[in-house]
Amino acid sequence: MEMAEAAAGAGTGGLEVAVFPWLAFGHMIPFLELSKRLAARGHAVAFVSTPRNLSRLPPVPPHLSAHIRFVPLPLPAVEGLPEGAEATSDLPPDKVGLLKKAMDGLAGPLASFLADAVAAGRRPDWIILDxxxxxxxxxxxxxxxxxxxxxxxxxAFMAFIGPRWANSVHPRTNPEDFTEPPKWIPFPSTTVFLHHEARRMLADNFGENASGKSDTDRLWDVFERCRLTIHRSCRELEPRMFTLLSDLLRKPAVPAGILLPGAPDDRDEDHRHSSSGGADSHQVLRWLDDQPPKSVIYVGLGSEAPLTLENIHELALGLELAGVHFLWALRKPAGTNNKQELLPAGFEERTQDRGVVCTGWVPQVKVLAHGATAAFLTHCGWGSTIESFGFGLSLVMLPFLTDTPMIARAMAERGIGVLVPRDGSDGSFDRDGVVVAVRRVMSEHEGKVFATNAKKLKELVVDERRQEQYIHELEEHLRRYKDDRGS
Incomplete structure (x- = not known):
C-alpha cells in the first residue's frame, strides 16, 4: 500500500505527535521517515530539532507537508562546543559528549513549546523521543x-543492554562479561562482543562523558518513563526480540518496520548539496554510468566511524591490491584539509582508471541503487545496513561503534557478506584482510552466493504492504496507550 493510499484509508481522529530525535543524522532521518508515515495516515507531526539541523533535512513531499511542521529550538552555547555545531557530523568523536550537554539545555525551550501547544489547544497526544x-x-x-x-x-542490541533491573540482578562490570550473551536472553544469539569491542562499548555507553551522564543511564531512564518503545526493525529480521523486549521492559516493544527511505529525487540531492557543501553528486553518478554492470564496490563508513590515518591508509591499500572498481565516500577527520593529507602517496594516480574517492557528500541511496554497484563496504550502522536491504547488495563489513559489531555478525550469519579480519586484542585491521574480504565478496563464484542470499533477504523484508502493516499496528498502540496503559 502506498503512503498516499494509507492516508486515504486512515480514517478520522488523527493524533497530534511531537517527535524529538537525538542530534545525529543517523537518528533524524529515521525519525523523519516515521513522521512521514504517520503523516500519511492523517496524523499531525511536530518535528523538533535545532535550526541548522532542520535546514539540512531533505524536504518533505508536498502531499505530506500540511501534516508535518518543523519546530526549531536554538541550541544553547556550551564551552568547548564549536559554534554552529548542532549535529554529531559537525564534530570529532571526542566532542559528542559536549553536544549531549548542550542538548540537555533544551529542557527549558521544550517546556515552553509544550506549554504553548497546550495553550493553543494542540496538546500532543504523544512525544516520541530518543x-x-x-x-x-x-x-x-x-x-x-x-x-x-x-x-x-x-x-537485539537493546535486548543485550537490557533494562536497569536485569543489570542489577546480573551485574556486568568487566569487558569479559560482555563477550557472552546476557543471562536474560534465553535463546541462542549473536548478541555478543569480542573483547576489544566490549572494552570500547563499555567506555562509550556505560562510561560517563562530558555531559555528566552515561548513555546507558540515559537509556535506562527512558525505558522506565515511557509507556512503550518503538523499534526500527521487523519480525522477519528479529523474530523473537520483540516478545523478549516487551517482557524485559514490562511494556509493549513495537516494531515500526524498517522504514526504508524512498528513492530520493533531485530536490533531495540539490538540498543536501547546497546545505552541506557536498560533492557534485551528478558527477559521481556519471562516473558510475561509465562502469560495467555490477562491477563497483561502494565504500561508505558513515559519518562517525573513528577512522585513524593508519586505518584509512590500510583500507586504501587494500582496495588498491584487491584490484576492484570502487567508489569511496571518505569523510575527512577533523584537522585535515584535503585528500592528499589522508591517502597514501600516489594512491589516486595509481587507481584513477578504476576508483574514485569523494570527501564531500555522496548520494548514498542513489549509489546503492545504481546498476554498476555490486557490493557495499560498510561500518554496518543499522541505517546503512537497512538501505543495503533495499537493493539486495552483499556486504563487506568493517564495524566500529555501538551495535555495529553485532549487526555485522548477524548479517554474516545470514550469508550476505563477510567481515574484514581484525586483531583480537585491539581490533586493528590491515590491507591484507581488506583484500581477502573484498575479493571474496566481489569474486565470480563465492560472490554470487552472497548476492543470492542478499536478494533473498530483500524479498523477505522489502515488502511495502507488510511494512505498512507495521505502521498500522504502531498506530493502534499509539491510540490504545495514549490515555492509559492499555489495560
Missing amino acids: FCHHWVPPIADQHKVPCAAFLIFHA
Missing part, C-alpha cells in the same frame, strides 16, 4: 503528555 532524552518525560508529565521511545538501533 534514547538520550531522559529529561523529557518529567516535563511531558507536567503537561499530561505520554512518552514513547523510538529506538533506531538493532533491537
Whole structure:
C-alpha cells in the first residue's frame, strides 16, 4: 500500500505527535521517515530539532507537508562546543559528549513549546523521543503528555543492554562479561562482543562523558518513563526480540518496520548539496554510468566511524591490491584539509582508471541503487545496513561503534557478506584482510552466493504492504496507550 493510499484509508481522529530525535543524522532521518508515515495516515507531526539541523533535512513531499511542521529550538552555547555545531557530523568523536550537554539545555525551550501547544489547544497526544532524552518525560508529565521511545538501533542490541533491573540482578562490570550473551536472553544469539569491542562499548555507553551522564543511564531512564518503545526493525529480521523486549521492559516493544527511505529525487540531492557543501553528486553518478554492470564496490563508513590515518591508509591499500572498481565516500577527520593529507602517496594516480574517492557528500541511496554497484563496504550502522536491504547488495563489513559489531555478525550469519579480519586484542585491521574480504565478496563464484542470499533477504523484508502493516499496528498502540496503559 502506498503512503498516499494509507492516508486515504486512515480514517478520522488523527493524533497530534511531537517527535524529538537525538542530534545525529543517523537518528533524524529515521525519525523523519516515521513522521512521514504517520503523516500519511492523517496524523499531525511536530518535528523538533535545532535550526541548522532542520535546514539540512531533505524536504518533505508536498502531499505530506500540511501534516508535518518543523519546530526549531536554538541550541544553547556550551564551552568547548564549536559554534554552529548542532549535529554529531559537525564534530570529532571526542566532542559528542559536549553536544549531549548542550542538548540537555533544551529542557527549558521544550517546556515552553509544550506549554504553548497546550495553550493553543494542540496538546500532543504523544512525544516520541530518543534514547538520550531522559529529561523529557518529567516535563511531558507536567503537561499530561505520554512518552514513547523510538529506538533506531538493532533491537537485539537493546535486548543485550537490557533494562536497569536485569543489570542489577546480573551485574556486568568487566569487558569479559560482555563477550557472552546476557543471562536474560534465553535463546541462542549473536548478541555478543569480542573483547576489544566490549572494552570500547563499555567506555562509550556505560562510561560517563562530558555531559555528566552515561548513555546507558540515559537509556535506562527512558525505558522506565515511557509507556512503550518503538523499534526500527521487523519480525522477519528479529523474530523473537520483540516478545523478549516487551517482557524485559514490562511494556509493549513495537516494531515500526524498517522504514526504508524512498528513492530520493533531485530536490533531495540539490538540498543536501547546497546545505552541506557536498560533492557534485551528478558527477559521481556519471562516473558510475561509465562502469560495467555490477562491477563497483561502494565504500561508505558513515559519518562517525573513528577512522585513524593508519586505518584509512590500510583500507586504501587494500582496495588498491584487491584490484576492484570502487567508489569511496571518505569523510575527512577533523584537522585535515584535503585528500592528499589522508591517502597514501600516489594512491589516486595509481587507481584513477578504476576508483574514485569523494570527501564531500555522496548520494548514498542513489549509489546503492545504481546498476554498476555490486557490493557495499560498510561500518554496518543499522541505517546503512537497512538501505543495503533495499537493493539486495552483499556486504563487506568493517564495524566500529555501538551495535555495529553485532549487526555485522548477524548479517554474516545470514550469508550476505563477510567481515574484514581484525586483531583480537585491539581490533586493528590491515590491507591484507581488506583484500581477502573484498575479493571474496566481489569474486565470480563465492560472490554470487552472497548476492543470492542478499536478494533473498530483500524479498523477505522489502515488502511495502507488510511494512505498512507495521505502521498500522504502531498506530493502534499509539491510540490504545495514549490515555492509559492499555489495560
